[in-house]
Amino acid sequence: MIWFLLRRIGLLIPTFLGITIVAFGFVRVLPGDPVLLMAGERGLSEERYAQLMTEFGYDRPIWRQYLSYLGDLLSGDFGNSIVTKRPVLTEFFTLFPATVELAVCAMVIAVAVGIPAGVFAASRRGTIADQAIMGTALVGYSMPIFWWGLLLIIVFSGTLGWTPVSGRISLLYYFPQGTGFMLIDSLVSGQDGAFRSAVQHLILPSIVLATIPLAVIARQTRSAMLEVLGEDYVRTARAKGLSPRRVIGVHALRNAMIPVITVIGLSVGTLLGGAILTETIFSWPGIGKWMVDSIFRRDYPAVQGGLLLVAAVVMVVNLLVDMTYGLINPRIRRR
Amino acid sequence: MSDVSHIDVAAEAQPAPRPTERRALAEFWYYFSENRGAVIGLIVFCLLIVVAVAAPLLAPYDPVIQDRDALLTPPFWQEGGSASYLLGTDAVGRDMLSRLIYGARFSLFIGLFVVTIAVAGGVSIGLVAGYVGGIVDTIIMRLMDVILAFPSLLLALVLVAILGPGLLNAMIAIAIVLQPHFVRLTRASVMNELGRDYVTSARVAGASPFYLMTRTILPNCLGPVIVQATLSFSNAILDAAALGFLGMGAQPPTPEWGTMLAEAREFILSAWWVVTFPGLAILITVLAINLMGDGLRDALDPKLKRS
Numbered sequence: 293m294i295w296f297l298l299r300r301i302g303l304l305i306p307t308f309l310g311i312t313i314v315a316f317g318f319v320r321v322l323p324g325d326p327v328l329l330m331a332g333e334r335g336l337s338e339e340r341y342a343q344l345m346t347e348f349g350y351d352r353p354i355w356r357q358y359l360s361y362l363g364d365l366l367s368g369d370f371g372n373s374i375v376t377k378r379p380v381l382t383e384f385f386t387l388f389p390a391t392v393e394l395a396v397c398a399m400v401i402a403v404a405v406g407i408p409a410g411v412f413a414a415s416r417r418g419t420i421a422d423q424a425i426m427g428t429a430l431v432g433y434s435m436p437i438f439w440w441g442l443l444l445i446i447v448f449s450g451t452l453g454w455t456p457v458s459g460r461i462s463l464l465y466y467f468p469q470g471t472g473f474m475l476i477d478s479l480v481s482g483q484d485g486a487f488r489s490a491v492q493h494l495i496l497p498s499i500v501l502a503t504i505p506l507a508v509i510a511r512q513t514r515s516a517m518l519e520v521l522g523e524d525y526v527r528t529a530r531a532k533g534l535s536p537r538r539v540i541g542v543h544a545l546r547n548a549m550i551p552v553i554t555v556i557g558l559s560v561g562t563l564l565g566g567a568i569l570t571e572t573i574f575s576w577p578g579i580g581k582w583m584v585d586s587i588f589r590r591d592y593p594a595v596q597g598g599l600l601l602v603a604a605v606v607m608v609v610n611l612l613v614d615m616t617y618g619l620i621n622p623r624i625r626r627r
Numbered sequence: 628m629s630d631v632s633h634i635d636v637a638a639e640a641q642p643a644p645r646p647t648e649r650r651a652l653a654e655f656w657y658y659f660s661e662n663r664g665a666v667i668g669l670i671v672f673c674l675l676i677v678v679a680v681a682a683p684l685l686a687p688y689d690p691v692i693q694d695r696d697a698l699l700t701p702p703f704w705q706e707g708g709s710a711s712y713l714l715g716t717d718a719v720g721r722d723m724l725s726r727l728i729y730g731a732r733f734s735l736f737i738g739l740f741v742v743t744i745a746v747a748g749g750v751s752i753g754l755v756a757g758y759v760g761g762i763v764d765t766i767i768m769r770l771m772d773v774i775l776a777f778p779s780l781l782l783a784l785v786l787v788a789i790l791g792p793g794l795l796n797a798m799i800a801i802a803i804v805l806q807p808h809f810v811r812l813t814r815a816s817v818m819n820e821l822g823r824d825y826v827t828s829a830r831v832a833g834a835s836p837f838y839l840m841t842r843t844i845l846p847n848c849l850g851p852v853i854v855q856a857t858l859s860f861s862n863a864i865l866d867a868a869a870l871g872f873l874g875m876g877a878q879p880p881t882p883e884w885g886t887m888l889a890e891a892r893e894f895i896l897s898a899w900w901v902v903t904f905p906g907l908a909i910l911i912t913v914l915a916i917n918l919m920g921d922g923l924r925d926a927l928d929p930k931l932k933r934s
Contacts, residue, residue: 310773434913438872439906450896565778587788603776
């Protein structure tokens with residue numbers, strides 16, 4: 293297992309270096325002089341310009357610049373945001389819990405609904421129930437989620453007035469951010485109605501973000517189940533006289549899980565991409581909205597750092613998924 | 628329609644006599660038409676093409692002309708609606724129906740453009756990686772890993788920020804982001820085919836590497852590529868609409884559906900129609916293409932065919 297892990301990590305190193313080159317190159321390939329870009333429309337005196345060129349190291353050869361950039365990264369220095377002047381790393385980790393909270397809730401919804409839906413559809417293959425579930429899944433898979441979010445706002449916030457339109461919690465409540473996860477913090481604060489408000493704010497964005505992974509998981513579960521249900525060991529289990537529920541729920545489902553876990557792992561990238569749209573629509577103060585805002589504010593150090601950190605998060609999650617396979621399926625470990 | 632022409636190309640490229648070719652097509656159609664959803668998808672898609680091509684004839688108004696006397700008119704069946712604007716007007720008095728009809732042009736063009744670039748680039752790179760192997764393969768695949776490490780929408784967004792907002796740049800960015808999937812797919816099937824007897828015999832017969840890659844191996848790898856191409860077609864439409872929605876794609880007053888949604892955002896609680904219709908148009912288009920994609924997979928995937 294340890295070798296499997298080390299080899300996987302070894303494979304990540306070239307990819308990670310590639311990502312740093314992309315993030316590093318991002319600011320260089322922008323049209324125009326980076327220092328002038330950062331100065332904006334106010335302009336700069338010549339002295340200040342020269343001073344900044346040296347300060348940022350733009351007067352050195354490009355490979356030296358890259359190496360010192362890499363060195364800074366390894367020592368945890370991701371640069372400072374032009375707008376807030378705070379370190380990019382601090383900004384990222386202040387907002388990161390909001391995105392994690394949203395993504396985890398979305399994933400819980402997607403798995404909790406998607407897997408049973410897929411199993412149910414597979415067990416009733418060809419019936420109207422199967423067709424209805426798969427039809428719905430395909431609609432979900434084809435959904436422009438930014439529009440879906442707006443529709444939900446129209447119905448649940450506009451017409452019914454059940455949920456707020458934006459933010460993470462009502463302004464009535466104030467408590468220190470302990471964990472950064474609003475659900476936990478609001479519970480700990482003990483304030484009346486705070487937790488309820490947090491849930492109300494969370495529910496629509498979670499549903500929107502869950503839609504595509506949910507559809508993908510349901511489709512994948514169904515097709516994996518159908519494949520497994522034709523196997524000999526399932527027939528044996530049936531012949532032994534086990535109840536259909538036990539055959540499907542235990543014997544078949546356990547073996548059908550590997551492709552489903554793959555899809556769940558791959559969904560993490562989709563979730564972070566979807567978070568960009570979801571957070572923008574619901575004004576959810578997370579990484580996605582921060583990235584979009586930074587792009588519009590031309591806060592390039594923030595975009596650069598955010599791009600790198602998001603890719604690193606996706607890579608680490610994919611590594612964890614790979615390790616999960618190794619645990620579930622010993623055959624993969626040996627390869 | 629594009630899928631059908633793809634099949635034609637695939638069939639023609641095979642050095643086989645005509646009857647076999649026709650039988651392959653007939654078999655393809657047999658499996659495709661088994662899937663009712665796929666046929667519905669194909670019909671809807673063809674209708675969309677007709678709408679896009681005949682937009683100037685079908686649209687009652689010019690999509691960018693503003694009627695200052697009819698701002699935010701609701702659709703005709705609602706109180707205050709009028710028969711002259713069937714689906715209502717937007718905030719500056721442009722006819723929704725006409726904008727939606729012209730929008731079909733943009734969406735289909737985006738899909739076609741992006742898929743053409745992504746397929747052409749991805750398949751060529753994948754062919755080289757799979758055929759040449761060794762260090763070239765390693766370098767190409769690591770590069771693709773780097774692209775795939777970023778969430779695709781985020782990378783497209785940043786690329787557009789570099790290239791500058793606009794429809795063309797958005798399409799290029801999306802094509803770059805989608806293309807690694809074709810590289811991986813083509814490489815895998817090339818490596819799979821490379822050891823087969825027919826490739827060896829073609830090589831022994833004196834076929835050049837270029838001929839081997841493009842004429843001998845490629846036609847036999849096209850099945851999965853076609854399926855992936857339909858998926859990418861719908862992804863391209865969704866991503867371009869998302870970029871338009873974020874203000875980074877087509878710019879106003881272009882009647883692109885995502886851009887229309889972005890302009891409509893502030894009216895979500897007062898004028899439902901300016902929000903609902905463009906999104907519905909995107910959903911229907913993407914759904915039709917995905918339905919077709921499912922049918923294509925059933926028809927082209929030999930593994931499923933046998934079961």
